[in-house]
Amino acid sequence: MAVIDVAGLTKRYGGHTVLNGVSFSVEEGEIFGLLGPNGTGKTTTVECVEGLRRPDSGTIRVLGLDPIGDGRALRERIGVQLQHTELPDNIKVWEVLDLYATFYAEPNDWRKLLEQWGLGDKRDARFGKLSGGQKQRLFIALALVGNPKVAFLDELTSGLDPQARRATWELIKQVRASGVTVVLVSHFMDEVEELCDRVAVFDRGGIVATGSPAELIDEVDAEHQVRFTLMAGAADDPVALLSGLPGVSGVTRDGDRVSVTGRGDFATAVTSALARNLIPVANLRIDKRTLDDAFTTLTGRSFHP
Numbered sequence: 001m002a003v004i005d006v007a008g009l010t011k012r013y014g015g016h017t018v019l020n021g022v023s024f025s026v027e028e029g030e031i032f033g034l035l036g037p038n039g040t041g042k043t044t045t046v047e048c049v050e051g052l053r054r055p056d057s058g059t060i061r062v063l064g065l066d067p068i069g070d071g072r073a074l075r076e077r078i079g080v081q082l083q084h085t086e087l088p089d090n091i092k093v094w095e096v097l098d099l100y101a102t103f104y105a106e107p108n109d110w111r112k113l114l115e116q117w118g119l120g121d122k123r124d125a126r127f128g129k130l131s132g133g134q135k136q137r138l139f140i141a142l143a144l145v146g147n148p149k150v151a152f153l154d155e156l157t158s159g160l161d162p163q164a165r166r167a168t169w170e171l172i173k174q175v176r177a178s179g180v181t182v183v184l185v186s187h188f189m190d191e192v193e194e195l196c197d198r199v200a201v202f203d204r205g206g207i208v209a210t211g212s213p214a215e216l217i218d219e220v221d222a223e224h225q226v227r228f229t230l231m232a233g234a235a236d237d238p239v240a241l242l243s244g245l246p247g248v249s250g251v252t253r254d255g256d257r258v259s260v261t262g263r264g265d266f267a268t269a270v271t272s273a274l275a276r277n278l279i280p281v282a283n284l285r286i287d288k289r290t291l292d293d294a295f296t297t298l299t300g301r302s303f304h305p
């Protein structure tokens with residue numbers, strides 16, 4: 001069942017069109033990613049879905065509700081972590097949870113959330129004294145305090161070190177495991193590949209593709225490489241042999257190092273041709289195609305210019 005349905009969403013700021021007819025849906029229980037470079041309208045999209053911004057045109061339904069017309073009812077059912085959440089430095093962790101709980105008719109027990117998110121011993125700590133990772137855990141707890149059906153997490157791991165980012169990913173998986181549908185805004189490819197069941201890829205003007213990370217990567221059929229080292233005693237030169245294989249677009253050899261470029265599943269053809277012809281190789285490496293490749297192929301430009 002779709003918990004979010006967006007059709008033909010258009011948003012302009014002044015004369016500048018940021019969203020030009022964006023459509024997507026989010027199914028119950030999935031982690032749905034909005035991925036794209038800065039300034040491509042991801043935050044504008046989620047904030048329209050949350051009822052914080054008014055679209056110029058288009059239809060949005062969240063849990064069957066209209067975010068503008070049914071704003072009050074909707075806010076009871078969703079949890080929002082804004083991109084630039086700021087809290088007073090001297091507010092205590094328990095105070096802010098207690099305050100947020102008053103916004104909802106049927107809140108979660110914030111004491112349980114404190115334990116669940118590893119903040120039990122920070123109950124009386126002041127917000128300003130928390131580490132970046134602890135602040136993020138608090139923001140997730142705040143997004144969940146209203147017992148939401150859908151949680152919106154915007155650029156949650158920006159500014160965190162790699163270890164804290166990975167820890168936050170585990171927390172996001174826990175949110176989904178607890179039955180909450182998650183909408184994740186991110187400009188990190190690795191994060192989206194790791195976490196999201198499906199992704200909408202944003203570029204200027206709106207969404208350029210939607211699908212699971214694996215589908216998006218497969219669809220674009222980007223070139224990738226297989227590399228290996230010829231072992232001493234390899235009698236045959238494999239360049240001609242490999243150049244003729246299906247999917248292979250180029251083979252280069254530099255001394256004993258060979259690099260094969262191609263599309264699709266040519267790696268299997270390469271390895272079996274080597275084995276069939278008894279050509280011994282070492283250090284065989286297949287470069288994985290990534291969402292980065294998918295983005296470049298979809299938009300004709302690099303994700304990180």
Ligand SMILES: Nc1ncnc2c1ncn2[C@@H]1O[C@H](COP(=O)(O)OP(=O)(O)OP(=O)(O)O)[C@@H](O)[C@H]1O
Pocket residue numbers: 013018036037038039040041042043044045187
């Ligand atoms: N309130 C506003 N008034 C005018 N322009 C705006 C407003 N909010 C956003 N914009 C512009 O709309 C475009 C999309 O911004 P938005 O924040 O939605 O993108 P984003 O993909 O979420 O990027 P980021 O990750 O940097 O937040 C940008 O060019 C931004 O400058």
